[in-house]
Amino acid sequence: MSHKKCTLESIALTTLKPGNYFYSHKPDRELTAIAHYYSVIIKTERLMVINPQNCTIQKITKITIL
DSSP: OOOOOOSHHHHHHHHSOTTOEEEESSOHHHHHHHHHHTTOOEEEEEEEEEETTTTEEEEEEEEEEO
């Protein structure tokens, strides 16, 4: 039985080539677990995004495929 890939993260992890990257709102521990499930080696970086129009801050994660 094959596992259906329906999240942005699972699709990106299985289709992007090494050196490519994407961003996610999921924390790095969740992304590492997803990558381990698909046997993909990744590097994560925690980032803060500031919206200058309304002064809000969001935490995001940059995921680089190794």
